[in-house]
Amino acid sequence: MYLHNLTIDKFHEGLVNKEFRALDVVHDYFARIEDKDHEIRAFLNLTKDLAFKQAEEADLAVERGEEISLLAGVPMAIKDNILIKGEQATAGSRILENYKAAYDSTVISFLKKSKAVFLGKTNLDEFAMGSSTENSAFQVSRNPHDTTRVTGGSSGGSAAAVAAHFALASLGSDTGGSIRQPAALCGVVGLKTTYGAVSRFGLIALASSLDQIGPFTRTVRDSAIVFSEIAKKDSLDSTSCPPVYGSELLEPKLEDIKKLRVGIPEEYFTGDLSSEVAEGLEVAKRKLESLGVSFTKISLPHTKYALSVYYIILPAEASANLARFDGLRYGKDLKQKTEGLKLADIYLKNRSYGFGPEPKRRNLIGTFVLSSGYYDAYYTKAQKVRRLIKQDFDEVFKSVDVIFAPTTPTTAFKIGEKAQDPLSMYLSDIFTIPANLAGLPAVSIPVNSSLPGTGAGLPVGFQLIGKQFCEADILGLGQFYEKLS
Numbered sequence: 001m002y003l004h005n006l007t008i009d010k011f012h013e014g015l016v017n018k019e020f021r022a023l024d025v026v027h028d029y030f031a032r033i034e035d036k037d038h039e040i041r042a043f044l045n046l047t048k049d050l051a052f053k054q055a056e057e058a059d060l061a062v063e064r065g066e067e068i069s070l071l072a073g074v075p076m077a078i079k080d081n082i083l084i085k086g087e088q089a090t091a092g093s094r095i096l097e098n099y100k101a102a103y104d105s106t107v108i109s110f111l112k113k114s115k116a117v118f119l120g121k122t123n124l125d126e127f128a129m130g131s132s133t134e135n136s137a138f139q140v141s142r143n144p145h146d147t148t149r150v151t152g153g154s155s156g157g158s159a160a161a162v163a164a165h166f167a168l169a170s171l172g173s174d175t176g177g178s179i180r181q182p183a184a185l186c187g188v189v190g191l192k193t194t195y196g197a198v199s200r201f202g203l204i205a206l207a208s209s210l211d212q213i214g215p216f217t218r219t220v221r222d223s224a225i226v227f228s229e230i231a232k233k234d235s236l237d238s239t240s241c242p243p244v245y246g247s248e249l250l251e252p253k254l255e256d257i258k259k260l261r262v263g264i265p266e267e268y269f270t271g272d273l274s275s276e277v278a279e280g281l282e283v284a285k286r287k288l289e290s291l292g293v294s295f296t297k298i299s300l301p302h303t304k305y306a307l308s309v310y311y312i313i314l315p316a317e318a319s320a321n322l323a324r325f326d327g328l329r330y331g332k333d334l335k336q337k338t339e340g341l342k343l344a345d346i347y348l349k350n351r352s353y354g355f356g357p358e359p360k361r362r363n364l365i366g367t368f369v370l371s372s373g374y375y376d377a378y379y380t381k382a383q384k385v386r387r388l389i390k391q392d393f394d395e396v397f398k399s400v401d402v403i404f405a406p407t408t409p410t411t412a413f414k415i416g417e418k419a420q421d422p423l424s425m426y427l428s429d430i431f432t433i434p435a436n437l438a439g440l441p442a443v444s445i446p447v448n449s450s451l452p453g454t455g456a457g458l459p460v461g462f463q464l465i466g467k468q469f470c471e472a473d474i475l476g477l478g479q480f481y482e483k484l485s
Contacts, residue, residue, distance in 0.1 A: 003165045008226075009221070011074055015058070022062075022073030025055075026052065029119060030051075032165060040166070043122055044123050046119060047118050047119065050086075054073075070114075076111070078158075078171050079158045080092060080123065081173060085101050088121060092137055094354050095334070095351070100331075103202065105199075105202020106236060111229065123139060123160075130358055131178075131426070132425065132428070133152070148414055152185035155179055160182075169217045171216075172190070173212065174432075177428075177431075181432055183461060185412040189220050189443065189444065190215075190461075191441070192435060194212075194439060194440065194470075195209075195210075197241060199237040201237045207318055210310075210437070219482055225250065227475070245471065249471065253476075258293060260402055261293070261399065261401050262404050263296055263298035264297050264405075268431055277411065291484070300393065301392060302392050306389055307426065309389065313382050316366045318359075319366030320370075325351070326351060327350025328350065334354055393438045393465075402464050404463070406431050407444040440467070441471045
């Protein structure tokens with residue numbers, strides 16, 4: 001049960017003081033996964049050989065008296081759309097069922113240098129398309145707080161792995177809320193980083209102008225630790241920016257936090273919020289006020305268009321990115337009977353079998369909005385409104401430093417509750433999408449990290465949105481918030 005109390009700092013302290021070996025802790029995590037994951041279904045595949053090798057390397061570094069990273073030996077789970085050389089990378093889809101990565105993603109390369117340990121690949125909505133992890137081609141992940149409810153998505157497996165104490169930290173990807181939304185529903189911390197702060201090289205692309213990789217952890221400080229290791233310039237990603245972060249990420253000062261001006265956008269606090277979420281947000285607001293930060297009301301008037309804009313831009317980019325998957329070039333042939341068929345018919349047969357309902361839906365929408373005669377009416381107009389959404393944020397950030405908002409409109413809903421209603425499912429991301437459209441950093445934090453959740457025993461998360469490359473503001477405020485819990 002000591003796994004329940006571990007943080008990255010506690011793990012690091014115990015490792016360097018030789019209170020335990022990384023190898024022993026990894027064995028304990030695998031034992032817990034094998035005992036409990038049949039209920040949660042967070043993992044698609046365990047990478048035991050790799051994990052034991054990495055743990056041994058971390059232990060040897062300690063024995064030699066080397067100075068090690070805070071992440072050395074730390075057991076992590078990795079979303080199955082992030083490439084680890086030699087390991088499966090299905091993106092939750094049958095069309096990649098047999099694919100093994102030929103190279104490491106950049107974030108994995110950084111973490112390997114830090115001597116982190118990878119326990120396995122986690123479940124996700126197919127190609128990260130979804131808000132509940134019910135769209136995975138392989139299994140439905142379940143919320144550790146109530147296994148009849150969803151984990152959120154698309155990074156549901158990564159969120160559940162941390163919430164269920166199957167891993168000390170995990171990586172996910174966030175295109176419209178796919179880190180923050182499951183973090184809120186599972187009661188953990190989820191960080192969506194500034195667009196360009198973390199390399200996307202080796203992430204199976206969904207929407208290239210929106211995707212970002214980020215961590216799930218038990219504490220805000222742990223997220224700051226993981227972020228500090230992966231937020232580095234990468235020549236393999238043309239959008240990657242040089243790091244601008246210093247000691248303030250891990251060592252925030254209360255006097256700086258008290259100077260932060262926090263905005264409350266009226267558009268986010270509407271009748272769409274459930275009573276449990278509304279009550280949780282009020283609790284979080286009062287705690288933040290006790291730190292001495294000042295709150296002011298703000299307006300983001302174009303927020304109401306964010307969902308519509310997102311579901312034009314995302315399918316358009318996704319249809320282009322998913323065009324490469326034909327069942328022939330990645331992994332093994334899907335073994336569909338294709339004798340005597342023309343190449344175009346083979347592609348059609350393989351893609352019809354390999355893609356699930358949600359990728360098919362978004363591929364069709366994306367192809368339509370990019371087609372001749374409709375491009376300007378939909379895609380071009382959506383990009384213009386996207387610019388207006390970003391201008392709203394630019395304007396309010398002249399008077400505030402951080403934005404306080406709900407992460408989700410409700411707590412975790414029942415498995416199957418929204419499966420037949422795509423629009424209702426899409427609305428789960430209504431508060432998270434704007435940050436992606438504007439390229440801003442945002443973190444979801446549990447209202448009360450010392451308890452399983454609030455209201456009906458289910459977790460509630462609140463969201464802090466910051467200026468571009470100002471992760472230190474939101475993570476610093478979050479770290480002091482945690483000290484009050």
